[in-house]
Ligand code: ADP
């Protein structure tokens with residue numbers, strides 16, 4: 001590393017100012033980043049009392065030359081940049097020279113460090129930012145920073161951090177982000193003296209499997225592609241392995257963990273309609289981008305970054321994720337389906353059968369088509385299916401090229417209707433069916449306001465409604481999409497779909513979904529052979545026949561091999 005020097009005023013003034021260390025996890029993040037910048041191959045983190053009692057970060061990196069140790073605790077003292085222009089090509093985590101002085105100012109800090117060439121280590125002790133002692137010490141090459149009694153001299157801050165447990169959780173998260181970003185570096189974490197994680201140096205894939213909580217590499221789909229001025233790479237969770245929150249989402253820009261709503265939305269957009277409503281994908285995505293196309297100097301803790309060309313980056317990332325997901329076979333195999341639906345009737349149904357769920361069968365039904373264009377759908381095809389009948393008034397059974405196929409009649413019909421409605425509305429409007437007798441529907445004032453401002457949107461979808469008094473409307477027509485049973489119910493769902501996030505396109509799509517969902521054949525509906533034939537035919541013609549828009553599968557395959565295993569034929 002270059003020697004540590006104090007940044008010129010002109011450079012220091014260009015640096016995003018703010019509180020660097022507001023909680024233990026922030027200190028841990030800075031210390032780990034210093035270790036990584038120093039080229040460490042192994043980093044251990046020990047934390048006690050959520051980091052308020054003790055944080056110790058030990059690395060085997062370059063160390064700090066003895067004569068520079070005191071300097072490292074000066075504000076704006078850094079070895080990583082020297083000139084304003086360096087900010088445009090920054091590759092290191094640090095560049096502000098603020099972390100060590102900021103942490104030292106609010107703790108009792110001991111730094112022990114030794115460079116490769118030195119005869120001994122040096123130990124510096126600081127209390128509240130004041131250097132108390134500097135002495136030679138015996139220690140191996142590398143650096144250990146011990147931060148005791150963080151915030152001991154800022155009681156207001158301490159009071160604000162109540163639970164040690166919560167802080168320990170945040171520390172673990174910070175460590176995990178480092179672990180994910182640097183598979184070639186070994187990490188170890190202890191909390192209150194107990195082993196909380198050991199990660200020997202390994203591959204990015206192994207780390208992703210571990211930290212995303214995937215069952216194995218087969219549950220992750222590798223992603224790779226080009227974006228303006230850079231590349232993306234990483235791992236995407238298969239859509240069926242979704243979560244109720246975003247904890248298993250990792251985003252990095254040039255290996256720097258970031259919180260970027262833009263990048264997150266781009267990835268999630270790639271999963272559009274492949275996930276159940278209200279569920280989130282798991283992923284670890286690395287954006288590598290020319291530092292000149294990026295501003296990392298916008299957030300005091302560098303959690304946010306700014307891109308020169310947000311719009312194109314967003315579109316490229318969403319498209320890459322989409323294409324990657326769609327290039328993977330989406331017909332669930334029975335074994336995989338059973339494994340995914342833990343505790344569900346699907347699993348129960350398979351539970352007494354031997355061997356199912358032990359191994360995912362060799363998929364004879366892979367969809368080998370090249371990745372399709374995002375939005376402009378080059379259709380992915382179902383195999384030819386010959387209907388066998390209906391099961392439990394809910395599933396259609398069919399024979400296909402390599403075994404048995406089960407189609408969820410509701411999910412399949414939803415998909416068919418949704419595509420039909422979307423196509424009609426894009427062409428100018430969904431055809432209506434006029435009610436023989438108009439219905440009077442009572443609405444709340446809020447619903448009424450929503451309705452009045454969206455009459456045109458509703459009419460595009462095939463609904464004709466006339467306000468009639470302060471709280472009532474006359475419903476004259478509903479979409480001719482499917483079965484018009486319960487037109488009032490259908491209409492109410494449509495009103496429900498009007499609220500939610502703005503954006504005309506989103507709203508129209510929500511309306512299409514609500515309409516398709518409510519007019520589709522339901523589970524429990526008895527279907528005659530003609531209706532079964534028609535549904536399979538329509539599903540085969542769909543652009544995306546494999547999932548309904550809630551992300552549930554429309555079709556599951558049981559291969560010949562699977563059947564043979566069930567009957568112990570091999
Ligand atoms: P910055 O990382 O922005 O340069 P810091 O205050 O975090 O500022 O660190 C100041 C300097 O101390 C760094 O530039 C680096 O030279 C040195 N340093 C800090 N931690 C380590 C470490 N673990 N190993 C080697 N050098 C370190």
Ligand code: MG
Pocket residue numbers: 030033034093094095097098099100
């Ligand atoms: Mg630093």
